[in-house]
Amino acid sequence: MSTNLAERVANKRNGARTLATQPNRPEQTPTLVQFVQRLLPEIKRALPEHVGGADRIGRIALTELRRVDHLAECTQESFAGALMTCSALGLxxxxxxxxxYLLPFWNKKVRAYEVQLVIGYQGMIKLFWQHPLATGLDAHTVYEGDEFAYEYGLEPKLRHVPARGSAKGRPTHYYAVARLANGGNAFVVLDVDDVEAIRKRSKAKDFGPWATDYDAMARKTAIRQLFKTIPKSAELARAVAHDETVRRDASAEGLDTPGEYFEGEIVEQAPAAVEDVPAEFSGWPEAAEQPVEPAAQ
Structure with a gap:
């Protein structure tokens, strides 16, 4: 053992570097950072004409790699697939x-993290408005103190008068209403048990947007059920098909093939410590910006 202090410090530093390269901490993040940079030309080609800025999508992707624990350890194929799906849909x-949302998913079959894409409430609404027949879309939460009544059948009816302030109470229902330019309209009502049954089938049921924005995700669930009954644009149909799936084919043709569901578990999300952020992030403009937590919708 060396008695020289400088030599002992250098040995300790070298030992720490050796530990950082062990299998339980793969050096995947720098590879994915470079991978995002190489994807930029494909992202630019995939973006719809009304959406600009492949660089912005790249910066957001790098921020997510830093912000979401384990996301940087996901396979390149699934990360590219999720990012290209977002780009093609303009989300x-x-x-x-x-x-x-890009969520890390542990695939027990291949023993690797993969990216599951979850389309958010705002994303579903954004894609609905791209349909030429779209004239209105509403999604609301019903509380115990509200006046609420609905009826299905040949003459469907829906009436909702919200309560104010502390008289609201707890949520009892969630509903979505769509109006079309041809005069048609449709609505779907879900009670809290319906929403919970759907949430429990999601692999991200205990964290991510279900944990941070439950009300928005519940309304998105009503919207998604409503979309089964109304005309959809090609982009919206693709979004519904890829929602909560893993896409491993980043080619243009892969967008027309629904992603896969399989057994596994979503990994709990946690912010990365500042000292864990790799130096490669500093080379991208705005990549080092502090992430902002999503606000409830």
């Missing part, structure tokens, strides 16, 4: 916008 990934 911003990440919790700030509420349009789409």
């Amino acid at each position: 911003e990934p990440g919790g700030v916008s509420g349009e789409a």
